[in-house]
Amino acid sequence: xxxxxxxxxxxxxxxxxxxxxxxxSGEAGLAELLRDHPEDExxxxxxxxxxxxxxxxxxxxxxxxxxxxxxxxVPLERLGEGGMGVVWxxxxxxLGRTVALKVIRPEYLWFEGAxxxxxxxxxxxxxxxxxxxxxxxAFGEQDGVPYLAFELVEGLPLDRLIxxxxxxxxxxxxxxxxxxxxxxxxGQGPLVETPPLFAGTWLEVALRLAIAIGDSLAxxxxxxxxxxxxxxxxxxxxxxxxxxxxxxxxASSEGSERMTREGSAPGSLAYMAPELLDRAQVRADVRSxxxxxxxxxxxLLALKAPFEGGSVESVRARILGSQVEPLARRSPGxxxxxxxxxxxAMERDPARRYADVTAMVEDLxxxxxxxxxFARRASWLRRAWRAVQRHPVLATALVLGxxxxxxVPLTHAFQQxxxxxxxxxxxxxxxxxxxxxxxxxxxxxxxxLDLLTGIDRFFxxxxxxxxxxxxxxxxxxxxxxxxxxILLTELAERTGLPVQVSRALAKARVRQAELLTxxxxxxxxxxxxxxxxxxxxxVLADRPADVELLRFASLAEAVIANVATQRxxxxxxxxxxxxxxxxxxxxxxxxxxxxxxxxQLAIRSADEALGLAMLGELEAAVERFAxxxxxxxxxxxxxxxxxxxxxxxxxxxxWAAALASLGRMEEARRVAELALVDxxxxxxxxxxxxxxxxxxxxxxxxxxxxxxxxxxxxxxxRAAREAAELASWxxxxxxxxxxxxxxxxxxQTSWGKLKLSRGDEAAGLELFERAYAAARELRxxxxxxxxVLVAYCSSAQSFAVLLARRAEHARCAEVxxxxxxxALELLQQQPKHRDAAVRVGVLHADALARAxxxxxxxxxxxxxxxxxxxxxxxxxxxRLSEALRADAGYLAWxxxxxx
Numbered sequence: 001x002x003x004x005x006x007x008x009x010x011x012x013x014x015x016x017x018x019x020x021x022x023x024x025s026g027e028a029g030l031a032e033l034l035r036d037h038p039e040d041e042x043x044x045x046x047x048x049x050x051x052x053x054x055x056x057x058x059x060x061x062x063x064x065x066x067x068x069x070x071x072x073x074v075p076l077e078r079l080g081e082g083g084m085g086v087v088w089x090x091x092x093x094x095l096g097r098t099v100a101l102k103v104i105r106p107e108y109l110w111f112e113g114a115x116x117x118x119x120x121x122x123x124x125x126x127x128x129x130x131x132x133x134x135x136x137x138a139f140g141e142q143d144g145v146p147y148l149a150f151e152l153v154e155g156l157p158l159d160r161l162i163x164x165x166x167x168x169x170x171x172x173x174x175x176x177x178x179x180x181x182x183x184x185x186x187g188q189g190p191l192v193e194t195p196p197l198f199a200g201t202w203l204e205v206a207l208r209l210a211i212a213i214g215d216s217l218a219x220x221x222x223x224x225x226x227x228x229x230x231x232x233x234x235x236x237x238x239x240x241x242x243x244x245x246x247x248x249x250x251a252s253s254e255g256s257e258r259m260t261r262e263g264s265a266p267g268s269l270a271y272m273a274p275e276l277l278d279r280a281q282v283r284a285d286v287r288s289x290x291x292x293x294x295x296x297x298x299x300l301l302a303l304k305a306p307f308e309g310g311s312v313e314s315v316r317a318r319i320l321g322s323q324v325e326p327l328a329r330r331s332p333g334x335x336x337x338x339x340x341x342x343x344x345a346m347e348r349d350p351a352r353r354y355a356d357v358t359a360m361v362e363d364l365x366x367x368x369x370x371x372x373x374f375a376r377r378a379s380w381l382r383r384a385w386r387a388v389q390r391h392p393v394l395a396t397a398l399v400l401g402x403x404x405x406x407x408v409p410l411t412h413a414f415q416q417x418x419x420x421x422x423x424x425x426x427x428x429x430x431x432x433x434x435x436x437x438x439x440x441x442x443x444x445x446x447x448x449l450d451l452l453t454g455i456d457r458f459f460x461x462x463x464x465x466x467x468x469x470x471x472x473x474x475x476x477x478x479x480x481x482x483x484x485x486i487l488l489t490e491l492a493e494r495t496g497l498p499v500q501v502s503r504a505l506a507k508a509r510v511r512q513a514e515l516l517t518x519x520x521x522x523x524x525x526x527x528x529x530x531x532x533x534x535x536x537x538x539v540l541a542d543r544p545a546d547v548e549l550l551r552f553a554s555l556a557e558a559v560i561a562n563v564a565t566q567r568x569x570x571x572x573x574x575x576x577x578x579x580x581x582x583x584x585x586x587x588x589x590x591x592x593x594x595x596x597x598x599x600q601l602a603i604r605s606a607d608e609a610l611g612l613a614m615l616g617e618l619e620a621a622v623e624r625f626a627x628x629x630x631x632x633x634x635x636x637x638x639x640x641x642x643x644x645x646x647x648x649x650x651x652x653x654x655w656a657a658a659l660a661s662l663g664r665m666e667e668a669r670r671v672a673e674l675a676l677v678d679x680x681x682x683x684x685x686x687x688x689x690x691x692x693x694x695x696x697x698x699x700x701x702x703x704x705x706x707x708x709x710x711x712x713x714x715x716x717x718r719a720a721r722e723a724a725e726l727a728s729w730x731x732x733x734x735x736x737x738x739x740x741x742x743x744x745x746x747x748q749t750s751w752g753k754l755k756l757s758r759g760d761e762a763a764g765l766e767l768f769e770r771a772y773a774a775a776r777e778l779r780x781x782x783x784x785x786x787x788v789l790v791a792y793c794s795s796a797q798s799f800a801v802l803l804a805r806r807a808e809h810a811r812c813a814e815v816x817x818x819x820x821x822x823a824l825e826l827l828q829q830q831p832k833h834r835d836a837a838v839r840v841g842v843l844h845a846d847a848l849a850r851a852x853x854x855x856x857x858x859x860x861x862x863x864x865x866x867x868x869x870x871x872x873x874x875x876x877x878x879r880l881s882e883a884l885r886a887d888a889g890y891l892a893w894x895x896x897x898x899x
Contacts, residue, residue: 014044032312070142073101073149081105085118089152092137099137102148118146124248125150127223132216134236134246150246155238156182158209162232162303165202170303171333173202183239195241203334206300207368209235212243214293214361220245221286221357228284230292231271232299270307271295274320274348287350290360294345294353297364301338302330306346322348332521337367499539503549506535510552513559520738520782522563529559547587547597554583554600561607565614568786568829574611580604595638599647602631606651613658622662625655643685645678646692652678653699660702665710672706675699690730690740697726697743701750716754724751724767731774738782742791745775749798756802765802772799772815779822786829793823793833797840804843809851816844824867838864838874849884857881858890865893 075088090101122139175198273291509532516525533556557580564573609624652675659668682692700723707716727747752767796819803812841864849857
């Protein structure tokens with residue numbers, strides 16, 4: 001008899017779940033559910049068919065109609081629905097107040113336990129008195145339909161807010177931006193003020209949200225109530241800064257029925273603790289709620305849930321195996337304290353989690369106050385071991401002795417075979433160290449130097465390991481770098497490190513900074529480079545003849561110079577480059593026969609020359625480029641078999657540009673042809689050498705200018721075509737890399753201009769449109785870089801001019817109007833951009849007038865004048881339409897301008 005009753009209850013539960021799947025996912029969801037219960041499929045489908053014939057179930061149930069009245073409550077507007085309930089905005093007649101009325105869905109009245117669940121929710125919430133928990137006003141039943149009346153909270157469910165923010169970078173998002181998004185969706189009109197909850201960054205807001213939810217949850221636990229379905233959709237956030245926990249429909253109280261029925265566990269799968277899925281008849285407890293709060297905090301910090309996507313079984317398997325992408329990888333800017341709290345809350349073993357939610361909330365509050373927390377992250381070697389397990393192919397490559405080559409422009413001296421073999425041997429040793437027994441790993445954990453060697457020789461080199469020229473590999477490099485960055489940051493916070501450890505840490509930090517510049521994480525790169533340089537200086541104070549560390553100090557300054565260049569600060573870039581050279585000169589005096597150091601001197605000398613050229617000191621720049629050429633020659637004397645062409649091509653390219661700018665065309669052409677020889681040799685050695693191809697793109701653009709200035713039409717045509725093709729090659733393979741996208745924009749624009757000058761307007765338009773589309777995307781991705789903004793404005797101006805020429809005035813006004821704020825921003829940073837800002841602004845005003853919006857065009861000119869100001873010469877007749885020049889408002893304002 002008991003077996004029959006148990007079977008009946010199991011079937012009822014399956015039918016309940018089947019109805020929910022039909023509602024959410026249709027037949028596909030139902031089929032996936034029944035695949036796990038083949039022995040019950042026929043009976044479940046038979047009962048569903050009976051329900052359908054009775055009008056109680058459909059593949060997608062229609063929205064319930066509004067009941068006329070339920071006790072003292074009159075439903076007014078449906079607010080939403082969940083698994084078995086519908087929520088209405090309702091008026092309580094006796095008190096004249098508006099409430100949220102939760103009513104059981106009609107199709108669920110048939111199921112055993114539905115009313116009991118409603119009653120359980122009422123009893124659970126009735127025990128609670130907390131400002132963060134939505135209070136219950138009334139519980140009743142009308143004509144067999146149970147209902148619950150709650151306080152009406154005007155806000156947005158937290159899951160909807162997260163969904164609205166999806167795609168934003170959580171580390172650069174502000175609380176005010178999140179509040180504005182909430183206000184745009186909650187239907188409450190314009191914002192009046194920013195409450196404390198939304199002050200500061202989104203990460204600070206996320207921390208406060210987790211504290212608020214956890215505090216409410218801890219109160220429920222103190223009253224003997226477990227929520228059992230904690231997730232973002234069950235928390236409401238208001239524009240006033242309130243956070244309300246709701247939906248205690250699955251809650252259990254002390255002394256209530258057992259927590260888990262046959263065949264299912266309570267809650268939503270993506271937020272359920274592993275033990276609830278792993279063992280039959282397991283009961284939820286406070287530690288499973290700690291786990292759910294950890295998942296919610298992870299989602300807040302990453303704006304993405306840790307377990308999402310795929311089938312139910314794949315999600316279940318990932319939860320059981322703790323196969324979650326590290327939060328530090330998804331959101332690299334999250335402080336280590338919050339990483340530690342999330343890791344502790346989401347531990348696979350309940351015994352390793354916080355003892356209860358209160359303990360977790362207290363740690364969150366400590367983190368908010370910038371105080372030390374009690375949670376500790378998994379041990380360093382344990383996390384390194386996990387990383388090896390996540391990347392078995394790369395780890396195997398290390399065991400086999402794969403040469404580790406850092407193929408980035410700033411580390412040319414570290415690409416040589418001898419150093420690569422040395423790094424491979426050390427990496428292999430680290431790999432073997434990671435494979436020792438648990439007891440040996442625990443003992444090895446005491447050695448910071450061994451661990452640091454693992455970071456330096458495993459994570460960082462592998463992050464650059466010959467992936468440089470493999471499309472799609474940036475994601476692998478970023479993920480490995482994120483893990484290395486966490487470990488390095490934690491070690492850097494330790495004090496009293498032995499000199500050997502400090503030396504190794506200095507090298508690793510400089511490597512880290514170098515790679516961060518490749519990922520355009522400029523602020524982080526600058527901070528890490530300065531930290532690495534400080535460590536180098538500290539060790540060199542006691543070991544002044546440490547040539548390797550002198551070289552790393554030089555590299556740190558080179559990173560600082562690189563960041564300054566990308567920010568548009570040519571003077572700081574030049575000064576940092578000269579400091580880099582000074583470190584190298586010290587090293588070269590100690591080892592004058594080192595071709596590695598001499599080559600580095602050549603590279604840095606070329607960097608200094610480029611800095612001088614950027615500051616307009618062209619004669620001095622040409623002399624310095626010649627000095628770099630001499631250093632390359634000296635390098636070949638010391639090591640004739642070494643190939644310098646890959647790096648020399650960039651130096652010769654910029655040297656040719658400086659000569660051309662001085663009008664020394666014959667010399668410029670001769671140097672450019674030498675650069676082409678280097679490029680050809682580099683491509684023969686490595687056909688996919690993207691850096692060499694990128695340098696050649698610039699080289700061909702310079703040759704195009706030389707051809708134009710010397711009236712060599714054949715050279716001009718060929719050079720423009722070659723530059724465009726090379727830039728397209730790099731852009732198509734690495735669309736996320738900023739420098740290649742900039743080259744693409746500039747090369748396509750240049751090729752388009754040549755096509756226009758040859759009378760091929762259709763081809764010119766196509767090339768301009770391609771360039772402009774790429775420039776817009778680039779500005780959206782990397783709008784903090786000066787070179788990006790310059791490339792965007794140049795492309796937009798060229799495109800807008802062509803649109804004006806084609807009489808597409810409305811679109812011209814749109815393109816120029818979008819570019820104008822960026823042009824004005826550039827002007828604020830550097831006065832030399834004034835002419836460009838004037839051209840874009842006047843073009844925008846004139847296009848408005850030509851499109852029939854004369855008054856708007858005149859107003860745009862006045863607005864531009866307030867920001868520049870304009871001069872009479874800026875408004876030459878050929879720039880303005882006749883209609884605009886005849887406008888009375890324009891004429892009156894124009895007469896007041898100075899000449």
